[in-house]
Amino acid sequence: MPELPEVQTTTSGLSKVLPKQTIKDIWTDWPKMFYQHGDTLLTNEVVFHNFKKALIGAKVVSVSRRGKNIIFILSNGYAFIVHMRMTGHLLYGKYIYKNKKWIPKEEGPLNDPYNRFIHVVLTLSSGNKMVFCDTRKFGRFDLEKADTIKHSPRLSHLGPEPLEPAFTLKVFTERLSIRPRGKIKPVLLDQRTVAGIGNIYSDEMLWLSGIHPESQVSKISPEKIKTLFSEMKKVLKSGISFGGDSMSDYRNILGERGKFQEKHNAYRKTGKKCSKKGCDGIIVRKMVGGRSSHFCSKHQKLFK
Numbered sequence: 001m002p003e004l005p006e007v008q009t010t011t012s013g014l015s016k017v018l019p020k021q022t023i024k025d026i027w028t029d030w031p032k033m034f035y036q037h038g039d040t041l042l043t044n045e046v047v048f049h050n051f052k053k054a055l056i057g058a059k060v061v062s063v064s065r066r067g068k069n070i071i072f073i074l075s076n077g078y079a080f081i082v083h084m085r086m087t088g089h090l091l092y093g094k095y096i097y098k099n100k101k102w103i104p105k106e107e108g109p110l111n112d113p114y115n116r117f118i119h120v121v122l123t124l125s126s127g128n129k130m131v132f133c134d135t136r137k138f139g140r141f142d143l144e145k146a147d148t149i150k151h152s153p154r155l156s157h158l159g160p161e162p163l164e165p166a167f168t169l170k171v172f173t174e175r176l177s178i179r180p181r182g183k184i185k186p187v188l189l190d191q192r193t194v195a196g197i198g199n200i201y202s203d204e205m206l207w208l209s210g211i212h213p214e215s216q217v218s219k220i221s222p223e224k225i226k227t228l229f230s231e232m233k234k235v236l237k238s239g240i241s242f243g244g245d246s247m248s249d250y251r252n253i254l255g256e257r258g259k260f261q262e263k264h265n266a267y268r269k270t271g272k273k274c275s276k277k278g279c280d281g282i283i284v285r286k287m288v289g290g291r292s293s294h295f296c297s298k299h300q301k302l303f304k
């Protein structure tokens with residue numbers, strides 16, 4: 001699932017090309033992806049019709065990120081939120097509709113097989129399209145009003161943004177205290193703790209910090225919490241600087257792979273020798289809180 005660095009990579013890409021463009025049309029073959037704040041009784045088809053009415057003719061004012069959500073603010077008071085969920089990603093470029101399929105107009109990374117599963121297409125005034133590609137079709141589009149978007153149930157529960165200056169060690173410690181008896185791995189995945197962390201980056205930051213994923217939050221030493229706080233920021237920034245992680249379906253808006261998957265020390269390194277200097281441990285995989293967790297059998301200390 002795309003996490004903060006991947007969602008940020010997509011957001012940065014789109015915020016360079018979308019603002020000031022007018023949305024000319026929106027197409028889908030999967031209306032089930034469409035939701036509307038406050039209207040849970042409407043069918044997905046009606047919601048998609050409402051989406052169409054709200055979006056067509058509106059200009060994109062801004063594209064921003066909150067947690068794993070991408071927020072599009074429009075010129076007419078509407079807004080929408082895209083969550084890429086498991087396998088979704090947004091692409092941008094020239095497409096043509098041929099034999100009931102959207103295909104890139106030119107050769108290049110948009111033709112990567114992972115970019116074939118197109119279920120939503122926005123036509124823009126430049127002639128380019130923003131398309132949503134999603135193998136498993138779990139992604140979602142939520143229609144919102146721009147002035148009340150902060151209260152959207154998609155956003156209102158989210159914890160602080162870990163890369164913002166306001167996110168201090170004190171704030172992190174306070175957020176962790178919401179679930180003191182929880183295990184650190186599921187607590188990091190809980191979007192109320194910190195926004196934007198998922199399975200890959202939580203495994204990597206715990207490996208870097210030397211903390212076992214099953215450690216009980218309240219038992220972890222303050223020094224280790226401090227280490228985790230700084231490793232979290234470092235690893236998320238590193239994910240962004242490598243253009244995100246493309247071990248799975250994620251691609252940037254041009255259809256290109258990120259490179260963070262080449263930098264993993266723990267995630268999906270099961271059976272490999274630990275790459276930490278001087279450590280002779282082995283990376284093991286274990287289910288923790290219902291999610292697979294990868295960690296070193298030796299240097300990641302279990303606090304309990």
Ligand SMILES: [Zn+2]
Nearest residue numbers: 274279296299
């Ligand atoms: Zn190790």
